[in-house]
Amino acid sequence: MIDLGLFLFIAALLLLGIRRPFVWVLAYIYIDTLEPQDIGWRLVASMPVSLIAFCAAFGGWLLADPRHGARMALRQWLLVILLAWCALTTANADFPAEAAYKWGWVWKALLFAIFVPLTITTRLRFEAVVLTMVLTAGAIIINGGIKTATGGGGYGVLHLFVDNNTGMYESSTIATVAIAIIPLILWAMKHGTVFPPDWRVNTFGYALIFACLLMPIGTEARTGLLCMAVLGVLMLRYVKRRFLYIGAAAALGVVALPFLPQSWYARMSTLDSAEEDTSASTRMAVWRWTIDYANSHPMGGGFDAYRGNKFTYKLPVRTESGNTSSVRLEDHTDQARAYHSAIFEMLGEQGWPGLFLWLWIHGLGLWQMERIRRRWRSRTAADQQWQAPLALALQCAQIIYLVGSLFQGIAYQPFILTLIGVQCALWTWCKLADSPRRSRARRPARAPAGDAVTAGEPALR
Amino acid sequence: MIDLFSLALAHGLLLLMVLRLMGRDDLDRDPPPPAPDAKPEPGE
Numbered sequence: 001m002i003d004l005g006l007f008l009f010i011a012a013l014l015l016l017g018i019r020r021p022f023v024w025v026l027a028y029i030y031i032d033t034l035e036p037q038d039i040g041w042r043l044v045a046s047m048p049v050s051l052i053a054f055c056a057a058f059g060g061w062l063l064a065d066p067r068h069g070a071r072m073a074l075r076q077w078l079l080v081i082l083l084a085w086c087a088l089t090t091a092n093a094d095f096p097a098e099a100a101y102k103w104g105w106v107w108k109a110l111l112f113a114i115f116v117p118l119t120i121t122t123r124l125r126f127e128a129v130v131l132t133m134v135l136t137a138g139a140i141i142i143n144g145g146i147k148t149a150t151g152g153g154g155y156g157v158l159h160l161f162v163d164n165n166t167g168m169y170e171s172s173t174i175a176t177v178a179i180a181i182i183p184l185i186l187w188a189m190k191h192g193t194v195f196p197p198d199w200r201v202n203t204f205g206y207a208l209i210f211a212c213l214l215m216p217i218g219t220e221a222r223t224g225l226l227c228m229a230v231l232g233v234l235m236l237r238y239v240k241r242r243f244l245y246i247g248a249a250a251a252l253g254v255v256a257l258p259f260l261p262q263s264w265y266a267r268m269s270t271l272d273s274a275e276e277d278t279s280a281s282t283r284m285a286v287w288r289w290t291i292d293y294a295n296s297h298p299m300g301g302g303f304d305a306y307r308g309n310k311f312t313y314k315l316p317v318r319t320e321s322g323n324t325s326s327v328r329l330e331d332h333t334d335q336a337r338a339y340h341s342a343i344f345e346m347l348g349e350q351g352w353p354g355l356f357l358w359l360w361i362h363g364l365g366l367w368q369m370e371r372i373r374r375r376w377r378s379r380t381a382a383d384q385q386w387q388a389p390l391a392l393a394l395q396c397a398q399i400i401y402l403v404g405s406l407f408q409g410i411a412y413q414p415f416i417l418t419l420i421g422v423q424c425a426l427w428t429w430c431k432l433a434d435s436p437r438r439s440r441a442r443r444p445a446r447a448p449a450g451d452a453v454t455a456g457e458p459a460l461r
Numbered sequence: 462m463i464d465l466f467s468l469a470l471a472h473g474l475l476l477l478m479v480l481r482l483m484g485r486d487d488l489d490r491d492p493p494p495p496a497p498d499a500k501p502e503p504g505e
Binding site: 005122150 | 463464465466467468469470471472474475476478479480481482483485487488489490491492494
């Protein structure tokens with residue numbers, strides 16, 4: 001039944017796209033996020049739905065889209081260079097077969113991030129893309145939230161539609177994404193026109209946010225807890241009554257603590273005892289190895305270069321006998337350990353140039369969103385109210401992702417690359433809106449005296 | 462059951478969103494800016 005339902009849904013999207021080709025872009029975002037071909041087992045799994053949706057999205061844009069305001073922004077060109085660089089390192093990879101496998105999905109994610117801003121050219125399209133991202137990730141999150149609330153959570157235990165632990169279904173990744181999309185949910189609740197603000201939208205929105213907050217608990221992903229803390233700090237920029245917010249957040253935390261399972265406490269308590277945690281010790285050893293590797297291979301080793309690592313490190317082992325406990329250091333040898341950090345993933349696989357490009361793409365995004373927020377927040381016209389909050393929401397989501405990515409190898413996570421695409425589109429949209437031609441259209445024919453004081457701010461550069 | 466509910470809820474809302482987009486002219490082109498004296502949208 002689920003299989004048939006997913007098939008009919010995708011078929012409906014593809015059919016509706018004939019009338020409005022932009023729907024095909026939404027269809028691709030949906031398929032790329034939820035991966036329905038892994039949930040369904042017959043109809044959907046037998047078809048290359050992702051490829052069909054991508055071809056439809058690109059073809060529809062090329063042949064039938066008005067393409068008003070479609071421009072390549074600087075960050076898109078940086079993504080093009082990163083894509084080319086990845087192709088180059090893949091051709092010279094240490095592990096050609098494994099590198100080719102990863103390249104197989106990375107190039108699509110990068111290409112879509114380059115392409116999608118060209119399609120998001122109107123306010124409604126921004127809203128549609130944000131809603132698609134939120135609702136599609138929401139399917140996984142609602143599922144995880146309900147299972148967590150009914151006692152089905154646990155590290156590596158929480159079952160989310162599929163049996164594999166990859167992509168969006170990887171526990172730390174979904175915990176990070178769940179927290180990162182909360183600002184976007186809040187934006188859609190307040191500035192939505194497809195689902196205008198009312199009690200139903202608010203009820204669903206807050207329930208979804210609650211489910212998002214349950215994901216780090218349900219997955220027992222420590223990174224998720226860190227992301228929640230970051231969100232808590234970032235929310236200070238949203239709220240007007242900050243002291244009330246801090247008090248309410250603290251009270252909520254205290255009230256929620258007794259309801260958390262013992263296994264969650266046990267897992268989180270390892271956050272501050274890194275020296276006794278194999279996972280943390282391995283990470284630090286891998287990171288040291290990656291820096292040494294990048295120094296000897298500054299151009300990177302291609303995708304999955306970590307497979308070449310092998311190292312021995314001292315791992316403290318605590319033994320208890322009666323009332324005494326002793327700690328002794330034991331040699332522990334590991335090999336082919338993954339990076340567990342987007343920074344080191346980029347450094348090891350794409351070398352210093354790749355890491356530099358990745359940091360540039362993200363750093364520029366943070367700066368551009370801040371710039372849009374500052375320029376648009378004081379504008380008062382009816383159609384100028386959604387831009388600054390969207391920039392802030394995208395920036396918050398990106399910061400949460402960046403913090404989460406410090407401890408996970410999710411440098412090319414397609415969902416986040418789509419988010420970067422939305423940022424690029426917003427930057428281009430705001431730049432065009434502030435361009436002299438558009439500004440003239442907005443300004444009254446005869447400017448009143450003192451226009452110099454009230455004139456709009458200069459275009460974004 | 463939980464799988465079915467969460468998939469049905471999310472997909473139902475996605476489909477409703479797409480159906481509402483179908484009739485919107487501003488999907489392909491932003492409407493012209495409103496008159497300077499127009500009030501901000503509700504909720505601001």
